[in-house]
Amino acid sequence: MTLSAVSMQMKSLEGDLGVTLFDRAHRPPKLTPDGRRICDHAEAVLKAESALLATSQSRTGLSGIYRMGFVPTASVRLLPDFLMAAERDAPQASFEIATDLSDALEDRVLSGDLDAAVITASSDQRGLQMDVLRHEALSYASCHPGNLEVLFATLPFLHFLPKSGIGKLIANHVGGRASRTITLDSVEAIMECVNRGIGFTLLPAPDIERFAVPDVIKTAEPGGLSRDLVLITRTTSQTSDLRTGIYTLFQKEV
Template identity: 30%
Template sequence: MDTRQLKTLLAIQSHGTFAQAADLVGLTPSAVSQQVHALEDELRVTIFDRTKRPPRITPDGLQVIEMAEDILRRAEDAKASLRGDQIAGTLMLGSVRSSALNLLPRAMVQMRGRYPDLKPSLRVSLSSTLIADVAGGRLDAAIVAEHLGIPNTLRWSPFLREPLWLIVPRGMEASDPIELLNTRPYIRFRSAVPLANLIDTELSRLGVVTNDVAEIDTIGSIVTGVRQGLGISVVPHVALQEPEDLNIMRLAFGVPQVTRQIGIVERTAAPRAEIIALLHAVLADLCGDYGVVRPTRS
């Protein structure tokens, strides 16, 4: 097994056929087929079901694809390290699908501008999946909210500590937040993420009984609903960054005002620790007044 075979395999997976992959890697379709057969013989698995047209990847083949991606990334990183390019190679990142995702693309663009040899790759998923992928080495790091299920082999470092706001459409008479929550139509954030549980827990602690007019699973859509006058809701500060959000009134949510944290989870012995630390610093800077500086390691 060599990296040429693995690159050919990924080309087939990416482009769908042996012929298209052959054009990409500069081989004939026959040579591509020979490489795949050699790889199957060495690994003693069937990577493609050739009874289908075009051949389809098998369950064993999917595992080989994952292995190939990991080997090629490690090889690229090793070459960069030997050349002395510390900030280079592929950085495999994950992120939850939340308002924090607004920050990560901006941070990735900044990192790419400063370190042109660095190739960030982003995957969006659930917190539990991302944490498992970081622990298993399938991701270098992931952006997740404060989470109780982080094993001791991982380290979570917050870069954002932000307040939650009760947001009210412009023109609605503002009064006591508790009164508003008890009397006005309420848009509930309904999602299996820590933020939704944090909001619901504080509503319960305050003794509030909301008049739910909608249940929505994305913070951005909730902000839009409030902006258009559908009702009031609770969102994190980072969700209110667009110019049109200036027309939304904000009142402190909770007594005292509730905050939430988002951070980077990585392995305690992370091989890309230097790059992850730089990414943390960029994210904290983008968070402005609510950014959390990472403590310097001793």
């Protein structure tokens, strides 16, 4: 850069800011008091800019701010391990987590509001890539002995969120067999009721085991019913390794 170009830029900056920055009575020109203050601020600007450049240059693997969604059961069971694995293996990535129901999360991933989500697998949806994270058997849980017909006939059925992904699976298989149904939106609350003998339920085995007292009897659903927790991402996602990068973090042992 030529000296004359520097001189013109100095003059131009003074004009733009409306402040005399240089005392040209000295050679080389010295900063005025105002110039010193502006210089300090300018250095702060450059520092912020070089921080920007630093993050964009030393970028490897998963990097950036990811927005992810989790269904409630996944946010309790999968999320903590996921975040620990990310902290360790993807230090340049940070996460904004939202909890919602499967349908809503599908919409939000599809619309680009979220980059990825962990939901209960349902029928394939166009534009979404699904990767199975966990395959979980559904079991009945009760404190009272007896086969399923007896339970359905004698105890209230504790039904988890019928509108949720897992809730719809449960509804399909229970059909109209329940003599009485109580709807709840909390796995922990349902299991507390089961533990006290208030009713029985059908839930993923890991969720039952999480809260069940020793008295609780688990009965596998006769039809081999299960649900898949899947990672959904947009198929048209620009960042090619977003899907595999996040999927890998779910497979890590912590």
